[in-house]
Amino acid sequence: MAVQYWIGDFFVDLSRNQITQNGQSQVIAPKALAVLTCLAENQGRVLSHDALLDKVWQDTVVSTNTLQRSIAQLRKAFGDDSKVQVYIKTHAKQGYSLECDVRWHDNANSTSTDSISIKNIQEKTVDETQAKESRTKENDISEALSDTISVVQTATNTSTNTETSSVTHSVDRPKSSLSAIRLITITFGIIILVIIGYQYLAAKQPSKLSFGELRALTSTDNKELASIYSPDGEYIVFHRYSEEFCTNNVWAKNTQTQQEYQLTKNLDSYGSHSFSKDGKNLVFIKTGGCSKPSTQKKCYKLMSLDFNKALMSPQSPSVLMECNNSEIRSPKWLDNNNIALLQKFSDRWKLISYSVSENKSQDLYALENGNIIDYDYSVKDDLLALTSFHNDGYYYIEVLKADGQLLSSHRIKYPEEIANFRLIYPNFSPIENQLIFSTGKQLFTLSYDGQVFNISLPLDESMGTPTFHPDGDRMIVIKGHYDSDIVSVPLSLINKGLINKGQINQDQINKAQITQAQTTKTESNQNKKVSIIQRSIRGEDKAKLQPNGNLIAYRSERSGEEQLWVTDGSSSQQLTHFPMDTFLSGLDWAADGKSILVNANYLLTQVNLDSTQEPLPLEYPVVKLFQWDSKNNSALVLIRIKGILKFAELNLANSQTRIISNQTVSWALKSGNGQLIYKDNMDRFWQPGPAEDKLIEALNGQGSTKQKFLIKEDVIYGINDNFQLWSYDLNEERFEIIGSLPNNVDNLTDINQTQVLITVRISSNKEVAELYLRE
Incomplete structure (x- = not known):
């Protein structure tokens, strides 16, 4: 066995008990190096705890803790830890594996082209x-x-020999000239x-993209999104949603004349668009309530619109295909006049092709033990590019022909600027073999072989869905920001019906702030009007009351990025400093009120009030944090396993995962006595039973797609689609409408005996803009 070898950029010397990188050496215990060598000899394979113990500690009785300490020492030497496992990967209940390439001293100068695996x-x-x-x-x-x-040199020597052999004929040539x-x-x-x-x-x-000028294409009080170019680049097509009139229609704008055209006349919700190759027709997804829902609350229809007629006057789109028991999205009109779609049955997506002429569909691509996340189609190259999770839990970029034939499949190599488990939604770019995507305030290119490169374009607000013009000299983006405030509403006012059923607007907020400033400290909460807990021009939400304390924890974008904050009502403190494009999905207080568990970038982190943090190593990325039970050190979460969302309970002490249900769960909490309540994708409320889960029929129709619910002791609180606050006593099985809330309430976040904390939407601006490439 070689006593020296390379693991990535680390040189391992068993004769000196050292691991060296960039001239810096670390002395490692011989047993730990023996463990490393055993893993290196089986690079890529999972070795069980028993196999490693038998190999390294022969004829010696030791516990698995001894092995774990050796693994911890090795990870520290590699700059690894239990959360980010670049080199040594933990396989729950199985063992460990070395995921990095190994070069033994005998051929240490050779370079391996194997990719280096990293956990999840x-x-x-x-x-x-x-x-x-x-x-x-x-x-x-x-x-x-x-x-x-x-x-x-050989040629020169040959020439010299020839010259030497003929020196008698060339005695006059100087040696210095030779x-x-x-x-x-x-x-x-x-x-x-x-x-x-x-x-x-x-x-x-890789070719570099460099952007210069940014031009606004739409600047209204409405929300514009889902924009694309027409095939000739003359028009942009987009949605325009008016909060004032609660209308949503498809619009077009001539980029030369700036004239706008309303293309549809029906109130409804639409998805992304796609043009036919000749530019005469548009297709998009229309979603609406199902008349007889069976497996989902909304039904999906593939709609077609005559673009030229719609430019003359608004048209009613026609239905091409209807799905009542599956979800469809992202239509792309292919070169063969078929329409590609993502279709979801149960919890798995597949790519299908719909024939307009034959009115039937067929599968293009699906993963048996994985899941498709997104895709794009290149009209120029007649290629499809997909991002997906595979059976190994890694994120891949795959390139296919339009008929579904797989051309390439590569793992995506995440740079440090992107959170480890962040989903990527790339579109084709004019650069050969390169796609482009946004993470919010940053743009990146993604090559067909999985390499990601940053485009130096830091933005002060998020820009999404970059799509290039047919000429390739510019691209269209959606930019804007969301402004919400945290509001405290006295329960007494809701009970008396004194809350305005309209929207809480900026004028009311200013008046409320003045009223709150003039209110004496001796007044009771019941006598106060609506109180603004936190106000900025950015998003503030997810407010949670501190147990046995006076603080409120909340998420805020006021510093430019999503961070965790706390306030005592008079002053605020920023507890975290997460990196750019961080997103927080759930937070909850510990029972003692001394720390907060926050889900940031798919990772759970316990944050103390002194701003110190403790990341919690988990096997799977956490998509949503529902509830933290600090007493039992567990959490209710939504996790992603091989691309599939699973409702689970995590044991935070040993990182073990218990899958509670395989069905789609949008929100879940436990009551004071431990009863589990969850809401499904049809906004129905369930509680587990001894044989099967039981539907809480009294709450049928009370669930809202946007709204979460709360449980205090054994009482459920929620908001329905009519913006009514209701309660349901689990013990007495009693339902009650408490009163109305403003119709711009975005979420119910906490409640106690005297007040209700809600998030109200002040503005949600989105507009279409163009980014021009530098010449």
Whole structure:
């Protein structure tokens, strides 16, 4: 067995008990290095705890804790930890595996092209990958340079021998001139080789996108989104939603004349659009309530619209296909006049092709043990690009022909600027083999082989769904921001019906702030009007009352990024400093009120009131945090396993996962006595029973798609689609309408004996803009 080997950029020397990187050496315990060597000899394979103990601690009785300490020491040496497992991966209840490439000393100079695996999608950074590729290319050039010099020297020596053999005929040629010729020849060869090598390296660097001017295309009080270009680039098509009139229609705008056209005349909800190749027709998804819902609350229809007629006057779109028991989205009109769609049955998506002429569909691509997340279609190349999760739990980019034939499949290498488990929604770009996507305030390119590169364009507000113009010189984006406030409403006012059923607007907020400032501290909460807990020009929400205290924890974007804050009513404190494009999905207080569990970027982190943090290592990314039971050290969550969402309970002490249900769950909580209540995708309320789950029929029709629910002790509180606050006593099975709330309430976040905390929407601006490439 070799006593020296490489693991990535780390040199392992068993003879010195050292691991070295960049000239920095660390002394490691011999047993820990023995564990590492055993894993290295079985690189990529999972070795059980027993196998490692038997191999390293032969004839010695030790516990698994001894092995765990060795693994922890190795991870520390590699800069790894139990959360981000770049080198040594933990397989729950199975063992460990070494995921990085290994180069033994005998062939340490050879370069492996195997990709480096990281736990749950994360890969080594692009910089490291580029460095490795650069080293490989430099080695290739060095070898080629050596070969060329040898050839030149051989040729020169041959010439010299020939000249020597004929010296009697050329006695007048000076020896110095022969040396000069050899030197010039070698130098000339080196210069040529350097030029070729430079061109070789430069050719392998990815093309760069550089954007200059940003122009607004729509600037109204409405919300514009889901924009695309017409095939000739003359028009943009988008949705326009008016909160004032509660209308949503498809619009078009001529980018040259700036004239706008309303294309539809029916109130409804629409999805993304796609043009036929000739630009004469539009298709999009229309969603609405099902007359007889069986498996889902909303039904989905693939609609078609005559674009030229709609430019003359608004039209009613026609139905091409209707889905009452499956969800469809993202229609793309293919070159063969079929329409590609993502279709979801149960919890899994597949890509299908719908034939308009034959009125039937067929599968294009599906994953048996994975899930498709998104896709795009290139009219120019007649190719499909998909992002998906595979059976190994990693995120992939796949390129297909329009008939579904798979051309390539590669794991996506996440750079450090993107959260490990963030989903990617790329679109084709004018750069060959490159797609483009946004994470909010950052733009990236994604190559067909999974490499991600940052486009240097930091933005002060989020921009999404980048889509290029047919000419490739600019792209369309949706930009804007969301403004919401945290409001406290006295229960007494709701009971008496004194809350305005309209919207709480900015004027009312200003008046409420003045009223609150003038209110004396001796007044009771019941006598106060609506109180503004937190107000900024950015989003403030997810407010939760501190148990046995006076603080309120909440999420805020006031610092430019989503962060966790607390307030005592007079002053506020920022507890976290998460990186750019962070998103928070759920937070909850500990029972003692001394810390908060927050779900940031799919990872659970316990945040103390002094701002110290403790990340909790988990096997799967957490999509939603429903509830934290700090006493039992467990959490109700929605997690993603191989791309599929699962409702689960996590044991935070040992990271074990218990799947509660495989059906779609939108929200879940436990009551004071431990009863589990959850809401399904049809907004029905359920509680588990001994044989099967029981439907709470008294709450049929009281669930709202947007609204969560609360449980205090054994009473459920919620808001229905009529913006009414209601309660349901689980013990007495008694339902009651408490009163009305403003119709711009976005969520019910907490409640106690005297007040209700809600999030109210002040504005939600979205507009269409164009980013122009630099010439």
